[in-house]
Amino acid sequence: MPKSGLNVALKGLDDLFSSEETRQEEQREQVQQIPVDELFPFKNHPFKVLDDDAMTRTVESISQFGVLAPLIARPRPEGGYEIISGHRRKHAAELAHLDTVPVIVRNMEDDAATILMVDSNLQREHILPSERAFAYKMKLDAIKNQGARSDLTSSQVGTKLRADEKVAKDSGESRNQVQRFVTVLSGRKTATGFFRSNGCFPERTISFASHSHKKAGAAG
Secondary structure: OOHHHHHHHHHHHHHHHHHHHHHHHHHOOOEEEEEHHHEEOOOOOOOOOOOOHHHHHHHHHHHHHOOOOOEEEEEOOOOOEEEEEOHHHHHHHHHOOOOEEEEEEOOOOHHHHHHHHHHHHOOOOOOOHHHHHHHHHHHHHHHHHHHHOOHHHOOOOOOOOOHHHHHHHHHOOOHHHHHHHHHHHHOHHHHHHHHHHOOOOHHHHHHHHHHHHHHHHHHO
16 A cells, blocks of 8 residues: 555544544543532432431431432433432432532433433332332333334344343342232222232322323223
8 A cells, every 4th residue: 555545544543533532532421510409309200218217327428428429310301400310319418408419410311211210229228019019110111112112022033021021130020020010000909908018108009000090091
């Protein structure tokens, strides 16, 4: 190759790698300090934030060291940010009278944000059966929505997991157990009895089940 041609080729490769490096730098997530009052809970967040002993310890830690693990949030069309991960940390920061908290801001569509919200909260040590059921239902619906917009539902893709299998695998549950949690939400009496027997909140279950029945009736 002539020397001039080699120089052109090298310059082209240099531009290629520089552009890729620039793109990666732009995509690299930055931690921002965001005012606490600009952070809002995730829509239909199924996990309760309790002022219990664990929260007291979290407040004490944040008062001394600050919020060490950044929250994850996404911009809201109406302004502010919707929390995807970090509802307890945000509440603890409020109790510790912090003005700002560290946040990783991500632009995420609804289904991807729902899946991340559920996955990050299922790592909690104490989760009520009712919270787990609502979370599984939200994640299951989100995965199905994603599949409907892609070729994952194609019969030719035989290796793809079913939505309930994906939820089960991620949570360490059996598929039957996931189905049991989700199915029980469809019946008002069944759901109320199931969650009351597990020390949960029947009024919340009734509300959700009634809403499901109304949607089913409207669809019919």
